[in-house]
Amino acid sequence: MSNEHVERRLAAILAADVAGSCRLIGIDEEGTLAQLKALSKTLFDPKIAEHHGRIVKNTGDGALVEFASVVDAIRCADEIQRSMAEQNTDVPQDRRIEFRIGIHVGDIIIADDDIFGDGVNIAVRLEGIAEPGGVSISDDAHRQVRGKIGIDYDDMGPQVLKNIADPMRVWRVRTGPSFSPAKLTKPPIETALPLALPDKPSIAVLPFTNMSGDPEQDYFADGMVDDIITALSRFKALFVIARNSSFTYKGRAVDVKQIGRKLGVRYVLEGSVRKAANRVRITGQLVDAATGAHLWADRFDGGLGDVFDLQDQVTESVVGAIAPALEKAEIERAKRKPTESLDAYAIYLRGLARFYQLLAGK
Template sequence: MNAREPTFRQRLGAVLFADVVGYSRLMGRNEIDTYKALRALLEQLEAACVEHNGQFVDVKGDGILARFDTATDAVLFGVELQRITESSNADLPLAQRISFRVGIHLGEFLLDDRGIHGDIVNIAARLQELAEPGRVFVSSSVYEQVRNKLRLGYEFLGPQMLKNIEQPVPIFCIRTEVEGATMAATVRPSAPSMGYSRPDTPSIAVLPFDIRGGDDSESWLAEGLTEDIILALSKFKNLFVINRNTSFAFRAPDVPPSKAATKLGVRYVVRGSVQRAKTKLRIKVELIDTDSSRTIWGETYDRDQEDIFEIQDEMTESIVGAAAVLVEAEERRRFSASIPSDLAAYGFVLRAQQLIFKYTRRDNEHARMLYEQALSLDGKYARASAALSRTLNIDWRYSWNEDGDQALDTALSYARRAADLDPTDARAFGELGFVHLYRKEHDAALGAYDRALKLNPNDADLLSDYADALAHSGQNEAAIQHLQRAMRLNPFFPDQYLWHLGGAYYNLKQYDAVIETVSKMNNPTEGQRMLAASYAQLGQLDLARKIADKHRVVHPNFSIKRWEQIIPDRLEEDTQHFLEGLEKAGF
């Protein structure tokens, strides 16, 4: 007698895979408490899954497999899972906290009485393995379904090869801090091949330094040194230096320098490593000419950590010299970074740098605390004062601080203090420019940005902010030119650059260019106002009003009256032109 054939059905849906980070470590430290805590948490999560129209298919030890009929429900539950988990950790010591990685994929799966099967499950599991603790990673099939429906942040991480999956899978990281996601650097899906032509001047990319010794807790030192070298090199007008955000996208140590150079359109690549043992540092660095695949300069520094500033100066000077850039000695001296009087203050700044570019409310707050600690140790540390101003600026921009306008005023005072302490600090003048712009002091804003870019002509974020100030001052053609250069210096530019570019095109009434530009944003809900206004100005009112309806769902509190008060246009006709488009679209 033949065994009964198994019965199954093919279904289309979304699969979520979640796994506890460091489960074996947690169990090894306290098996009973970890088991009880996880069991209680899983009960909460299963109830939340049902509320989001989902079903737990399998729970094995530290892993969850759940299925949903729609990608929207799966993503909303993924976000809720992380919120519930974070809330349950609030009163626990750091070593006892439970953290999940989550992966979600959309497609067909096989459903039988034993569960669900197929590539969709494998891909969700592999996405989970790539995810950072506390994050939700989704495939492009999920992103396409939710991008215009949910007000979440989406950071494109590029196509990734997953174990036992033949074709690369484009991956997005979900962020609840949608405002911060528009400022975070990201691979651009619209230009995956990149391959930029080289500029006429010597061009350099500094790849992230590796930490040797396997201690990830020291990554702040390697990242801080990398960023400082980029900052020092970017101040030379005779060099073309790729922005830190784009450089940091090439973190993998096995990325060949020639491949990075080809993608970024540069000739020279700097790479290195950092190893620390108590108070000793070993820093290895090399400069590679990718045309000849030859290391044209390399050095190993075995020093006390107190010598770190001397090492930085030597590295910068050697890299500049090896790249055959003629820089006057006086200019080189003027561009040297200000050294704090306290080495611990520098350590706080490097740790804060690792946080500030994440653009989340919590990381921004943590960075501010570290900058304040640095200033408490060295009250004349200009760099810490300028960076503290930046954290307050971000707070104000996204209403993360209850102080409101007071945060902007405090940011102004810190930026002024930094500029007084160190007149060569470009970032201090950039912060001054931002504050003056939103105080509608346009001449002061443009003057501050102009001075900042004279000090650091290769700072892509400064160029983008300056372009925004130019556009709000009626100088839209100049704004577009600066944004194009910013995008070349930082090919992995954030959505914010596209928002600034779209605003300049809108002022020039080039509505088709606005639509093309805003449509490239990874976070389309943040560009819907400009998109709707542009379609309305083109007479496509039905489409404009559909976009406006989508905007109301994700931005229910948007007010034209409030926007009119915030928008810092010098020309009243520019403000009215945008409001006209919004009103035609039905806002």
């Protein structure tokens, strides 16, 4: 074991990145790079300095910043996102430069003027799940700032972060303008209402995230989702949201609870696809849209020698895995439902649960 001293300290870490940078550079390489350089000089760097942050390193289209105070980190992020929103007011959606920001407070390791450790990794993963123009913070960060600054937060519930062992509770910073009745452009009666849940289990399969860094692989991820939707639609006892509806969330950071309300579903299936050389890894997770709880998750590895065979294998595995998970979740839901409001389907599930108990000899 090495006796070399390792320098550690508690710090607030801000990770920032430009959403869709590859697409923007593809549209206008020189113009995008010039804009990023200008934003760094006129907005990002001055705000970091104003709030006593230290830019540890720039990552091309993003940055890693250390703060002594998480209050300073969140104030800085909020001001950056508000300024960017103002600058983007008259810019077409497909040409907007929008930052995603993640913030965590934790123990870090300092070496050669760089920082490492879980505190850094978590901040980077939080940035990855933030919506364009948004800020995601950890529960640890939220506890430190709660009630200290005039900023509101939305509870995103437990989230599975890449390479982080346990799900972490995440909060979304409300960076938009404060509500004012004068800003309403439509009467309140025209506000979209949540869709009513159908009588049978309902699910939306969201577009899988392409983690390969290669836009050409989008076809593979989209094809996987199409196959899963088709396979799930064969279950007569299952209500499946059409592709056109679920694909409106492609490329967007999502709030599963909000999707459940908007699409009128109890469950959401989301996942990702990552390609490296001739291998591909596909992950999937089933989430209860009402609670945000994860009901099932798995990953699948295979070769790209025959894309369609791999798609069939993954689709069969996903459908075979989530069907029992859905049934189990519906059984638990029926058992919690007051007896005076049980519908015929819930009664069936309660009977099914009792049947399984008898088979098990309980």
